Amino acid sequence: MPEFLTLLPPDEARALLLSHLSGPLADSASADSLQAFGRVLASDVSAPHPLPEFPRSSVDGYAVRASDTFGASESLPGYLTLVGEIPMGAPADMSLAAGQCALIHTGGMLPSNADAVVMLEYTQTSQVSKNLGGLPATEIEISRAVAVGENVIQVGEDVRAGQIVLPRGTSIREAEVGGLMALGIVSVLVVRKPRVGLISSGDEIVEPESAAGLGRVRDINAYTLSALITRGGGEPVRYGIVRDDFSALQAMTQKALAECDAVVITAGSSASTRDMTADVIRTLGAPGVLVHGINTRPGKPTILGAADGKAVIGLPGNPVSALVNGFLFVQPVVEKLLGVLPRPRPTVMARLTLNLASQAGREDWWPVKLIANRQPPTANYDAELIFGKSNLIFTLAAADGLLRIPSDATGLSAGEIVEVVLL
Amino acid sequence: MPEFLTLLPPDEARALLLSHLSGPLADSASADSLQAFGRVLASDVSAPHPLPEFPRSSVDGYAVRASDTFGASESLPGYLTLVGEIPMGAPADMSLAAGQCALIHTGGMLPSNADAVVMLEYTQTSQVSKNLGGLPATEIEISRAVAVGENVIQVGEDVRAGQIVLPRGTSIREAEVGGLMALGIVSVLVVRKPRVGLISSGDEIVEPESAAGLGRVRDINAYTLSALITRGGGEPVRYGIVRDDFSALQAMTQKALAECDAVVITAGSSASTRDMTADVIRTLGAPGVLVHGINTRPGKPTILGAADGKAVIGLPGNPVSALVNGFLFVQPVVEKLLGVLPRPRPTVMARLTLNLASQAGREDWWPVKLIANRQPPTANYDAELIFGKSNLIFTLAAADGLLRIPSDATGLSAGEIVEVVLL
Incomplete structure (x- = not known):
């Protein structure tokens, strides 16, 4: 049992792995x-x-020269002469002289000389006769003054x-x-989508379409991790199942590493198969194995390595461990290869329903079901723990998210508000 | 201005809309x-x-009959005779007699009569001579007793x-x-993915590949809503841009309604175009317009309707209003058509950085940027409001999420912990 002499905290382990990777893909x-x-x-x-490319009205109303409305109020309205209606979808090919206004719709282009819009709500129309060559003209009563720029979206206001x-x-x-x-x-x-090669290793593993039968189990991890990588913006490449044989695993890993940007091996969970994965990673290129053993549960046997700038990760074979550690280590590798700017991780705050012990120094990730309650704003949900061994994939299918117990906590108390990372 | 006489709260409006839809798609x-x-x-x-289909070991160790280990301790170990190793990937075709054990790897199948596994850590191997026809046998020293079922995953324990x-x-x-x-x-x-027809209406709207130029703007909403519908599991069907003409809009909406499971019209933002959308929805089938005006910002002019079990939604033309109200009303329609079981919405708790006034009775949705800070567990982020008119699509591109101010609040104070829905 030579392994696990020093268990790295997961954040430190992740940082170490990422520091050995080449930068974002150039393709x-x-x-x-x-x-x-x-x-x-x-x-x-x-x-x-x-x-916008032209000054636009943000309301329905009348385009005006703001100075013409100064002092206008309900008790002492101003009057402007209507000179037209701005068409939608065409340049406003008119210009306002002093005392003039134009009907404008939301999104319409301001005519030249107009610098504000009076909302329709603060206007009234009155048809009056005026001595404009004997033609009747329309006057608009303005009951509210506007400032320069009011109800106008300026050129370049968005970008x-x-x-x-x-x-x-x-x-x-x-x-x-x-x-x-x-x-x-x-x-x-x-x-380009980062290609992540997936190798399942273990004499007991068979393809999902096979009859499993006594002693054998179907491959789960290549598929959960394919979905995870797809969701994260990568392209999973499955290399199938390799027997527990050093040369076979080494050959398949070399092939995957040549064809992909990163490789993930899910090994059997026994100590011998984990050791074989580590031994294979040591042969691939420098620096080889970076971390063998992480202070987290599930996922203690996770192996993080790098060969010539590419990540090679050995995940435990237990499907819950493999998926949780996929979130913790494979997804960040895909993100680094994409060069994606970080965004907050989707979480939900929830109230823990029972006391939960934890080992100091170890970071625990528990599957939880979130039950809606009504205690806004700090907790709209109760978090109910789902107990089950880390071999049981349906404990994760029943979960809405993962509760993290930080390594510096020795446990959490019922009623505490906790952060749940959504699955 | 006949509209907005009664503004419904958004939750009530949504419930009313959903109640008029046929159930989940049968296809x-x-x-x-x-x-x-x-x-x-x-x-x-x-x-x-x-x-699992067979009892499996969850550790590396020795399969035993638990009763053979009773009383074993470090000071007084028990001794069992090793009778073989369980192969991986094959049935365990051996049976343990009293006093016997078998080497087993994690995931291996328990031999018959075995009912527990002693972890390797609590064993030692000693080669001893025994009178078994003169052949040397191996004895395993057991320094810890196990209970029945210990370190065993039982048949059907997962499902x-x-x-x-x-x-x-x-x-x-x-x-x-x-x-x-x-x-x-x-x-x-x-x-089947619900098909949602998208119609953009407005004389000023042109296709994105067109030169926009003075007075015209490119269609944004058909594309943001296409992405939203895709993300939600639906299939967007774009019907292009229709002029502000009742008959043209009616004909296109009828066609979309016949071919899709729901239809969304983004109309111009002027009162007249909004009224036209409502008038068209009234002609399509019963019950027609259900809600005209919602007490939310942005999104007051949103129109919710239904025709013969299908949703017909009129969204404001402003791109921020259209997208926010797409989250509020279009996504739930897609979810209802899918019949998807609800999952918690991804959120982040954050600390508001300034005071924010709000109109009582109205639900506000503000784009916010989330800035990481270190105040776990209740707020790992500061929420900075992004101010800008609801025409400015890049205010949303700069946002990490939307802050909801509930209708019963008259504002929020700087320092308050608020829930931000991630975009």
Whole structure:
């Protein structure tokens, strides 16, 4: 039993692994801006023109010269001459002289010389005769003064021309898609999806479509990790199941490492198979095994290594351990390869329903079910622990999230508000 | 200005809309269990056999009859005769007699008559000569007693045969993929993706690939909503841009309604275009317009309607309003059509950095940026408000989430811990 002499805290272990990886992938591909949803920008995007490109009204009302409305009030309204209606979808090809106004709709372009809009609510229309070549003119009664710029969206108020609006590394969500379309940028460069090779090792493992039968179990980890990698923006590459044989595991890992940006081996859980994984990682390139044993539960036997700038991770074979440690170590590797700018991790605050002991120095991750209650704002949920050995995949299928017990805690008390990372 | 006489609270408005929709879609399709990641189960999945199918060791050690270890301790160890090693990946075709044990690896199958496993840590091996036909035998020293079932995963401990393991409506995450594979279920029935028709209306709107120019703006909403619908598990169907013309809008909406499960119209923001959307919805089928005006900001002009069991939603044209109200009203429609079992919404608790006024009775949604700080566990982030008119899509691109100010609040104070819904 030579292993686990020193168990690293998970944060330290992760930082050490990431420090040995080459930076973000340099490869990129062009993608339609809508298809790029969920991908990561490979280069800065800057605005080819200001947004908006012309001064727009933010309300329905009358475009005016603000100075013409000064002093106007309900008791002492001002009067402006209506000279037209701004068409939607076309330039406002009119200009206001002093004392004039133009009907404008939300989103319409301000005519030149106009610098504010009076909302419809503060106006009244009155048809009056005036000596304009005998034609009847319309006067608009203004019962509220406006300041310069009021109810107007200025040119460049959203973004200025040339401004970097979305930096490299931005993950493209709904709003980014919208911003790109607003600027007429219908395709962007996105980072290639990092390829993560997945190898399942163990004499007892068979493919999911096989009959399992006595002594054998179906491969779970290659599939849960495929889904995890997909969700994180990577591309899983499955290399199938390798027997518990050093040469076979070494050959398959070398092949995967040559073809992928990172490799994950889920080994059997026995000490001998874990040792074999570590021995294989030592042969692949420098620096080899970085961490063998992490002070976390589940996941103590996790092995973190790197070979020539690529991560090689050995996860325990227990499906709960493999998936939880996939979240802890594989996902950050994918994120580093993508060069994605960090975003807050989705969590829920919940109230723990029972006392929970923990070993000081060890970080625990517990599957929990969240039961809605009504105690806003600090806890809308009760967190109920799901007990079960880390071999039982359905304990995770029943869970809404994972409760982290920090390594400096010796336990948590019933009623405490805890943070649950959503699964 | 006939509208907005009564503004419904958003929760009430949403409930009213959902109550008028037909239930979840009845159509389903078969999907490979890994490809089904992110989809929703169309029927209950039950276990074809127990999991595990055979009693397994959860540690490396010796399979024993627990009664043979009773009383064993470090000061007074017990001794058992080693009769073999359990192979991995094959049935354990041996049986233990009294006083015997077998070497077993983690995940290995217990031999018959064995009912517990002693961890390797509590054993020592000693080669001793015994009168077994003159052959040397190996004795194992046991320094710790085990109870029946200790270090054993029992048949059916994860799931029992016939148990419904994943009910209809389950959204398939990593753990569900794993559970399906563990049971050898390599394909499942998933609910068809709800088709949501998207119509953009407005004389000033042009396609994103067009030069915008004076007076015109590019369509944003059809694309942000496409992304939103995709994320929520639906299939967006874009019907392009329709001029501000009743008959044209009516014809396009009828076509979309016939081809889709729900329709969303983003209208111009002026009162007249909003009224036109409502008028069109009134002609499509019963009950027509359900809600015209919601007590929320942004999103007051949102129109919720239903025609013969299908949702027809009119969203404001302002891109921020459209997207925020897409989260509030379109996503729940997609979820209802999928019949997906509810999961907690991803949020982050954060500390507000300034005082914020709000109008009593109105629910406000503010884009916020989350700045990491170190005040666990109640607030790992500061929430900084992003100010900007609801026309400015890049205010949302700069946001990590939306801060909700409930309608019964008249404001929030700096330093308060608030819940931010992640974007």
